[in-house]
Amino acid sequence: MSTEKLALTTNSSARKPASAGGASNALAADLTRALGPRKVLSNLSERLNYRYDAIQFGATPLAVVLPERTEDVVVAVRAARAAGVPIVGRGAASGLSGGAAPLEPGLVISFTRMTRLTIHQGRREATAQAGVVTLAVTEAARPHGLIYPPDPASFRTSTIGGNLAENAGGPMCFKYGVSGDYVRALEFVDADGEVHRLTRDVFDLAGLLIGSEGTLGLITEATLRLIPPPRFTRTLMAHFPEVGACAEAVSRAIAAGAVPSKLEFMDRACTNAVEDYLHLGLPRDAEAVLLVDTDGEDLDTVQDELQLVEDACVASGGTVRRAATDDEGAQLWRARRSVSPALGRIRPQRMNEDIVVPRSALPDVVREIRALGDASPFPVVQFGHIGDGNLHPNILFDPRTEDAHAVHDLAHRIALVAIRHGGVLSGEHGIGSMKRDFMTDAVDPDTMQALRGVKRALDPGGALNPGKILPAEGVDG
Ligand SMILES: Cc1cc2nc3c(=O)[nH]c(=O)nc-3n(C[C@H](O)[C@H](O)[C@H](O)COP(=O)(O)OP(=O)(O)OC[C@H]3O[C@@H](n4cnc5c(N)ncnc54)[C@H](O)[C@@H]3O)c2cc1C
Structure with a gap:
């Protein structure tokens, strides 16, 4: 879905507006000088590949950095701050809420080369850099008689950094919990380029980073709990x-x-x-x-x-x-x-909602959503992790011939059904830019101010993944 069609706005921030060509050249040149050409993509043909996630197209980044270690992330963040451009973290781009699709030209930090993974059998832990693919953790743990239970259906491609940024779940989440439940410690780089290593015993700041969709910091490494597999x-x-x-x-x-x-x-x-x-x-x-x-x-x-x-x-x-x-x-x-893949055969594109409602409300919610779908021109299918009341109504459409505004409008009405039944907008896919405009329906103004306060405390300049999760200032419902 194109950002232009949905007319998405971005958050106000203290950043300078990025002037496309000049900032690109200067930023890419600075980064290349600091990190070497192997870790920086500056050609347009390369940068075009970093403007989308699994569901949404965004702006073409001015430069892309492929860090191999935490120090590279520090250098990249400081260069972007000096250039006054936004910074978007990116894993496998399998996200379903537009999170990794930049809304403005800026720097994309793609973690796919940060793949160091160590299994500590005695401690039943894995230490994984952000770009480690989910399946790799379980595959590496299995010979040690251990597994990593969080199992998003995208486990063959999604990364640990992306999973933690979204707090991804999967079919096993009812009994075993979601990604954040397996984090013992977290390393992240903040908006100023400082490195922090968090355990979960003091204020659980790691918990704040989990599910923050790259808006509060860039996760570079995590220590993950492993368990023995069921027999x-x-x-x-x-x-x-x-x-x-x-x-x-x-x-x-x-x-x-x-x-x-x-x-x-x-x-x-x-x-x-x-x-x-x-x-x-x-x-x-x-x-x-x-x-x-x-x-x-x-x-x-x-x-x-x-x-x-x-x-x-x-x-x-x-x-x-x-x-x-x-x-x-x-x-x-x-x-x-x-x-x-079955839904992909019906229409090439889908808007994938991720509502959570009390289980007792599910029959009414499913019925009401079906009625909305039947009254619309779009096929709507529903599935999900029913144990947690997590439902994925999917609106199927063809962006070449069908109206993205009508899709957005239907998605909004589906979100309102969930809210009316005491539910929330997202169980595991995050808010991103896709559901950001529904936040004013889901969150009361005081809570919104508290969320803005957290964002301001950790990212005062608004450089980290701007336009995601929080609607623009002044639209607090
Ligand atoms: C076919 C399919 C099935 C799916 N099934 C599930 C499912 O069962 N359960 C589920 O929860 N999700 C599912 N998803 C959604 C998606 O796979 C998850 O959200 C996944 O966790 C995203 O990981 P990623 O590496 O692709 O992150 P990306 O899409 O690259 O990024 C997601 C968000 O995290 C941020 N981010 C990425 N890396 C970092 C980092 N290192 N530090 C800070 N922020 C970062 C990005 O800015 C963005 O906001 C599915 C997606 C697809 C396409």
Whole structure:
């Protein structure tokens, strides 16, 4: 989605306005002198590749730095500050809220070369530079009898820095928690180019950086907690004639004492999109499909827990299919993992919302969002981590032929449904620029002022990822 079409505004700040060509040459020349040509991209053809994330196009950066160590980040931040241009951190650019897409020409710091990773088996920890890919942590930990549980569906590409900046979650988050729950210590570079190493015992400043989307500091390294993998996993799929029954089954199972390791929901439109793509024999007529894993050290306990879930599904009117083998379980999860490519076949672009609502409100929320979708020209599909009430309504559209303003408007109305039901805008994808304008609906003016106070304290000049999360001053609702 183009920023021009959405007419996004940027935050006011103390920075000088960047004059495109001159600032670019001077900044790139300064950076090249300080870091050497290998770590700086200044050609337009190279810089064009750093203006988007997975969902949004932004401004072409004036220069791109590819740091290899924390000291390179310090040099880059100081050069950008001297030039008076904004600084945007970037991992794999798999973000779904426009976070890594610059809104103004400035400096992009791309962390993909900061990939040093050390496993400390005795301490059950990993030390990872910001650019380490999520999957690499688990792959490196596994020979030591350990895993790293945070599992965003983008785990093959997304980076630890990006995951922490978004506080990414995944299907395992109901039982195992999200990215921030695994951070023991964090190193970051602040807006002045100072390096800080934070543990979590004093004021939990590391917690402040987690989920801050690159607006408060640039994460350069993290010490991550690892755990032993569960010995056994069992899987079932249930389908329901209505969404309410599915939500009720989940609540029933949890009330009965089950803590599934994965709990995922797909609505009818989503199930049909996947079935059209993969032909797995999914129940096309079901209003809701639920995928569940239980896991643990003891097979009997794991199976008993799955039985609790099965009983809850049946009691709520669901039809249950258990996976007989691990392979069959993997096949069932293929359905959920293939949602993104399946949706891509329907329309080339999607606006991916990430609301969280109380689980009891899910049936009404899903129904109201479907009604909004039906009354719009766009296909809307819904899926998500139902255990946490985290729902991803996706608006599918073609930016070449369809009106981005209408998409934005529908996204706003979906956000308002969540807020009306006591929910929030984002469970794991962040606010970025995409949902920034909805913040005035979601946050009261006092809270907004407090958020602005935090931003001013850590980034007084407004240099770090401007225009993300917080609406422009003066629009506090
Ligand atoms: C197919 C698909 C599936 C997805 N599934 C999930 C999912 O299940 N769960 C989920 O939570 N997300 C999911 N996402 C969204 C995305 O993958 C996550 O938000 C991920 O954590 C982003 O990581 P990244 O390295 O790509 O970060 P980027 O997209 O590069 O950046 C994301 C944000 O972090 C900032 N940032 C990046 N690196 C740093 C750093 N070192 N320091 C400070 N700020 C930084 C950027 O400025 C930006 O604001 C999915 C995306 C796709 C495309």
